[in-house]
Amino acid sequence: MPLTRKVADLIVPINDYALVSEDSPLSEAILALRKLYCQVEIGKCTEAGHRNILVLDSKGRLVGILDFRTILRTLIPEIAGGLTARLEALGVSVAFAQADSAELDESRLSFRARVIKNADTKVGHVMLQVKGVIQAEDDLLKALKLMYANKITVLPVYDKEELIGVLRESDLFLMVADIITE
Amino acid sequence: MTRTGKMGVLCLALLLSVTLLAGNGLAGEGVMAADATSSAPWWMWPLLLLVVTFVMGVAAVLGGVGGGVLFVPIISGFFPFHLDFVRGAGLLVALSGALAAGPGLLKMNLASLRLAMPVALIASSFAILGAMVGLALPTQVVQIALGVTILGICVLMLIAKKSTVPDVPKADTISSVLRIYGVYQEASTGEIIDWKIHRTWQGLLLFVAIGIMAGMFGLGAGWANVPVLNLLMGAPLKISVATSKFLLSITDTSAAWIYLNQGCVIPMIVVPSLIGIMAGSFVGVRLLKVAKPGLVLI
Numbered sequence: 272m273p274l275t276r277k278v279a280d281l282i283v284p285i286n287d288y289a290l291v292s293e294d295s296p297l298s299e300a301i302l303a304l305r306k307l308y309c310q311v312e313i314g315k316c317t318e319a320g321h322r323n324i325l326v327l328d329s330k331g332r333l334v335g336i337l338d339f340r341t342i343l344r345t346l347i348p349e350i351a352g353g354l355t356a357r358l359e360a361l362g363v364s365v366a367f368a369q370a371d372s373a374e375l376d377e378s379r380l381s382f383r384a385r386v387i388k389n390a391d392t393k394v395g396h397v398m399l400q401v402k403g404v405i406q407a408e409d410d411l412l413k414a415l416k417l418m419y420a421n422k423i424t425v426l427p428v429y430d431k432e433e434l435i436g437v438l439r440e441s442d443l444f445l446m447v448a449d450i451i452t453e
Numbered sequence: 454m455t456r457t458g459k460m461g462v463l464c465l466a467l468l469l470s471v472t473l474l475a476g477n478g479l480a481g482e483g484v485m486a487a488d489a490t491s492s493a494p495w496w497m498w499p500l501l502l503l504v505v506t507f508v509m510g511v512a513a514v515l516g517g518v519g520g521g522v523l524f525v526p527i528i529s530g531f532f533p534f535h536l537d538f539v540r541g542a543g544l545l546v547a548l549s550g551a552l553a554a555g556p557g558l559l560k561m562n563l564a565s566l567r568l569a570m571p572v573a574l575i576a577s578s579f580a581i582l583g584a585m586v587g588l589a590l591p592t593q594v595v596q597i598a599l600g601v602t603i604l605g606i607c608v609l610m611l612i613a614k615k616s617t618v619p620d621v622p623k624a625d626t627i628s629s630v631l632r633i634y635g636v637y638q639e640a641s642t643g644e645i646i647d648w649k650i651h652r653t654w655q656g657l658l659l660f661v662a663i664g665i666m667a668g669m670f671g672l673g674a675g676w677a678n679v680p681v682l683n684l685l686m687g688a689p690l691k692i693s694v695a696t697s698k699f700l701l702s703i704t705d706t707s708a709a710w711i712y713l714n715q716g717c718v719i720p721m722i723v724v725p726s727l728i729g730i731m732a733g734s735f736v737g738v739r740l741l742k743v744a745k746p747g748l749v750l751i
Contacts, residue, residue, distance in 0.1 A: 349557075359553070359554075359556050359560070361553075361738065362550070362553030362554035362556075362557055363554050363558055363563075363695075364738045365550060365734045365738055366554035366695065368514040368517065368737065369513055369514060369517060369518060369519050369550070369675065369698075370694040370698075371516075371517025371518070385561065
C-alpha cells in the first residue's frame with residue numbers, strides 16, 4: 272500500500288534541490304531555480320521540475336522557501352502584488368493623465384527596467400517562512416496531512432537534526448495516481 | 454478632443470466658477486447662503502459634493518489637469534461653503550492624489566529626490582507663509598486674487614508648450630553643487646537619457662511664488678511646477694511631471710497643517726471630496742483606456 276511507505280522513499284535529496292543564501296539577490300535564486308526546473312527533462316521544462324528553492328542562512332540552516340508566486344510578486348508587484356501595489360500603479364497613471372501626458376502606461380513601459388531592479392531584492396527579505404517540516408521516518412500520510420493543514424506544496428525532510436531533502440506535493444500526487452494503475 | 458479643445462472646455466468651466474466666485478466676493482457673503490439651504494437636509498451637501506467631485510475627478514484626468522486646481526474654484530463658486538473650508542479641502546484633495554502616486558513614482562525612478570528636495574524646502578516654507586497670509590486676509594481679497602490666479606492658470610494652460618527632453622547645454626553651478634542630475638531610461642524606446650538642469654536660481658525663486666500661491670489658494674501646484682521644472686529649469690518632461698507630483702505631497706502637507714490648525718479642515722467636506730475625486734480619477738483613467746485603445750493600463 273503506497274501510503275504506508277515512508278517519507279524517505281519519496282524525497283528529493285537535498286543535493287538535487289536548488290539552494291540559495293538568504294543574503295543573495297533574488298536574481299541568483301531565479302537563475303538557479305530556472306536551471307533546475309528545466310533540467311529535469313532535457314530540452315523542455317515540465318511539471319516535474321522543482322518549483323521552489325530552499326533558502327539557507329550563513330550556517331547552512333534552512334530559514335525559508337521561495338516559490339514562483341513569491342518571485343513574481345516581488346518582480347512585478349503591481350500585477351502580482353496586493354491592492355496597495357495596484358493602487359500605486361494606478362496612482363502613477365492618474366498623475367501622468369493629470370499632467371496631460373500621452374504615455375499613461377509608464378508602469379508597463381518600464382516593465383523590463385523594474386524587473387531588473389526588483390531582482391536585486393535580497394532573498395531573505397521576501398522568502399516565505401517554513402511552515403512545517405517532517406522526519407524521514409514518518410509515513411507519507413502524515414506528510415500529506417501536514418501539507419494540507421499548512422497549505423504548502425513542499426516539506427523539508429530532516430533526519431533527526433540534519434536536512435536531507437524535500438518532499439513535494441507533485442510526487443505525492445504521482446504516487447496516489449499510481450494506485451489507479453496498479 | 455484636441456489638447457487645446459480640452460483646455461478650452463476646462464477654462465470655460467473655471468471662468469464660470471470665477472464669475473460666481475467674484476459674485477460671492479463682491480456680495481461679501483462669507484459663510485453659508487443660509488436662506489437657500491436651510492430647508493435642505495444635512496446630508497444633501499456631502500452627497501452632492503461626492504457626486505460633483507466624482508465628475509470632477511473624471512474631468513481632471515480626461516482634461517489633463519490636477520484635481521486641486523478644479524476643486525477650489527468650482528466648489529467655492531457653486532457651493533455655499535466658506536472659502537477657507539474649500540481651500541483646506543482643496544489642499545487635501547491635491548495631497549491625496551500626490552500621496553497615491555508618490556511611492557510608485559519613486560519606485561519607478563521617475564521622481565527625482567535630488568531635484569525635489571531643494572525645491573520642496575522652498576515651496577513648502579512659502580506654502581506655510583501663503584496659508585497664513587491667505588487666512589489672515591479678508592475673504593473678498595482672497596477670492597479676487599484667486600479669480601485672477603485662475604485666469605492666469607487658464608492662459609498658462611493654453612499657451613505653455615512642453616518639451617520632452619529640453620536642451621540643457623551646461624548645468625549651472627548651484628545644480629552641480631547640489632548634484633541635481635540623473636539618468637533615466639525612456640521606457641518606450643529604451644533610450645538612456647542623462648539629464649541635468651540649469652537656471653536653478655531663477656527656478657527656485659519662482660517656487661517661492663508657487664509655494665505662496667499653493668498655500669494661499671489650496672490649488673495644488675502641478676500646473677505651475679511642471680512648466681517651471683520642464684521649460685525653465687530644463688528637466689525632462691517625465692521627470693518634471695513625476696517630481697512635480699511628488700513635490701505636492703511635501704508642499705501641500707505643510708500648508709495643510711496651517712488650515713488644519715485653524716479648524717479649516719472639516720470632515721463633512723473633506724471626506725466626500727476625497728472619495729469622490731479619487732474614485733473619479735481612477736474611473737477617468739479607465740475611460741482614457743477606452744478612448745485610446747493603444748493604452749494598456751495595469
